[in-house]
Amino acid sequence: MDHDIDKTLSRVGPRLKALRTGRNTTLQELSALTGISVSTLSRLESGQRRPTLEQLLPLARAHGVPLDDLVGAPATGDPRIHIKPIIGNGMTILPLSRGSGGGLQAFKHVIPAGKPSTDADLRSHEGYEWLYVLKGRLRLCLGEHDIVLSAGEAAEFDTRTPHWFGRADNNGVEFLSLFGPQGERMHVRAKPAKKAPSAP
Template sequence: MSDDFGAVLDAVGPRLRELRRRRGVTLTALSETTGIAISTLSRLESGQRKPGLELLLPLARAYQLPIEELIGAPADLDPRVYPQPFTHNGMTVVPLNRTPGGLQAFKHILPAGLADGRAAEPRSHEGYHWLYVLRGRLRVVLGDKDFVLGEGEVAEFDTHLPHWFGNADEHSVEFLSIFGPQGERVHIKASYRPDGAPPR
């Protein structure tokens, strides 16, 4: 282990304690948010527990900070993101950022024929979604609307509204998406309210 890296690790505990106190968060509240035992958090802050990813990831999500900022890593760290693609329902998803919590950016690749013979199955959940079509034609079912986005077109919507994506034709589709928690949006716009109340 290099001296610089060791120094970063040694400073993590006091840094986490100072961050928690500055945010006005108790160990009990932080434990409830992260699922980490109070005793473990206390030992981590006192330097008696080494900071591993299994602890740093939930803490980074709770504080909505990149891990390197959370631990005070040197500013000259490589800023490049090295995506780790995964497959979900036949679609390849490529994460494009590494910041836990907050806005999340992805590239989606729907292979040719993925939606052939599939009925749309719209689903809703917490959050707000923005998407941009890079290549191909994307069929979007949004509430009672069914439409197609072409290359260069953009859509954004509250994900409380049931939605579904698929190929609009026999070709593959690639699109970018930014997904954020409810209330954290790329643009400020009136939003769909599922209870029929006026937009906030």
């Protein structure tokens, strides 16, 4: 454990020096900002002196960085999903899940307003899909079926059936999709399960 602490603290010096030189700040200027002597700052940057919390706090404030950045704390589990839109075929697809392989994957599809397509290029592939329309009217061609889903309506189908979707009219469409590449199906519960009666 002590070895890990020593290893972490040994990396603070180079970080401090990189931050200071990257901002074109002299040791004298940093000393004036933090109240830490120039000789102490020099020893901290060279690793000749082990930093204390009392020194790291004003240094982090002076450099305008979180304390974690100075000590190289491991990243925490950030629950946010950093979305990278996929644009193609006149549609923007926003991945809403971290999945990149098996398992259910969630997407938001946005089709801007425009002329409805008359050429439905049906395609098929392994998997199972569930759609839910948020806004507008979505045309879904599925095998021999040609249907229109309005906001609040949903559909699910085996993607091995040839399919295509697009706007049903001139207005834009937004919808969510859940896709299971291994054929997983959505399990929808219409109402909460009844609680078992408590024992007297």
